[in-house]
Amino acid sequence: MQKIMNGKEASEEILEKIKIDTENFVKKGLRPPGLAAVLIGENPASKIYVGSKVRTCANLGFYSEKIEKDKNIEMKEVLNLIKDLNEREEIDGILVQLPLPDHLDESMILEAVNPQKDVDGFHPQNLGKLFIDEPNMVPCTPLGIMALLKKYNVELKGRNAVVVGRSRIVGKPLSLLLLKENATVTICHSKTANLEEITSKADILVAAMGKKAFLTHKHIKEGAVVVDVGINRVTDIEEAKKLYPDDEARWNQVKEKGSTLVGDVFPPAMKEKASLYTPVPGGVGPLTIAGLMMNTFLSYSQRVK
Ligand SMILES: NC(=O)c1ccc[n+]([C@@H]2O[C@H](COP(=O)([O-])OP(=O)(O)OC[C@H]3O[C@@H](n4cnc5c(N)ncnc54)[C@H](OP(=O)(O)O)[C@@H]3O)[C@@H](O)[C@H]2O)c1
Incomplete structure (x- = not known):
């Protein structure tokens, strides 16, 4: 009996379905889903993760943006960047790649993300929704x-x-x-x-x-x-x-x-x-990235007009 739960296969199935759903939305004349990935500093693992997320977006027909910032960026500038992404219509998901440099306040940054665009599911509002059995964006x-x-x-x-x-x-x-x-x-x-x-x-x-x-x-x-x-x-x-x-x-x-x-x-x-x-x-x-794309598509389908 097959005992292995194959995450790669499961992830591919999820992504294939999102790709088809995206094509159908775009065929109707709607814009594609959009994800912005914010990468601060030079952490090699973070670079690999963000690279793979951006590539997955491209495979699905999503619009994506990789925003790279110097490790010494000031808190105020990060908050301004998030504010701008919160306001941009074509961006459905904002992910801030963790870990952040020590001088930045992680909680404050994650809380600055519009909960509707919080595709990592880390915003207290989304965690609270999970707590009251009304999950929306889930980690x-x-x-x-x-x-x-x-x-x-x-x-x-x-x-x-x-x-x-x-x-x-x-x-x-x-x-x-x-x-x-x-x-x-x-x-x-x-x-x-x-x-x-x-x-x-x-x-x-x-x-x-x-x-x-x-x-x-x-x-x-x-x-x-x-x-x-x-x-x-x-x-x-x-x-x-x-x-x-x-x-x-x-x-x-x-x-x-x-x-x-x-x-x-x-x-x-x-x-x-x-x-x-x-x-x-x-x-x-492989399912973590599938989860991210599920959340991005969910945000998109809730926001797209
Ligand atoms: N596959 C993926 O995509 C994926 C995604 C995320 C994480 N991960 C991996 O999953 C693992 C956990 O990640 P995480 O971010 O949740 O880690 P984490 O934040 O370090 O949390 C580890 C948890 O394990 C508990 N723990 C540690 N030693 C224990 C012990 N001897 N007995 C019982 N509980 C113990 C800790 O208890 P305390 O709370 O008491 O300290 C803590 O709650 C890591 O290996 C990480 O790389 C994989």
């Missing part, structure tokens, strides 16, 4: 995970869902979405005293901790659905052999490219005990 990774669970017909109603991690971008919003679908949700974090006792009762187990292969056999119930959000780099070949005992391609990756990736769940445990699970990479990762 992208949880949004993508919910789409994946739906694609694989994972029953949520009445089932025990355990989310390990309570961050604002993954754990907390995902817990609220699972709760909305009538799962019985438990949130664990670094101060949870009896982690194994709780996770081993989970029908749906989500690991969003950022701790390399931390959850293992004893944490997973036989037949559980496991969603591994973690992305951790493995650079030691002996470690890669322990994590992926049957996967020589991974060892070669470390040898040839210097690293491979692993999530927050020990891969052999997930493979042996789960009924369905997300691999790393190729599981949750």
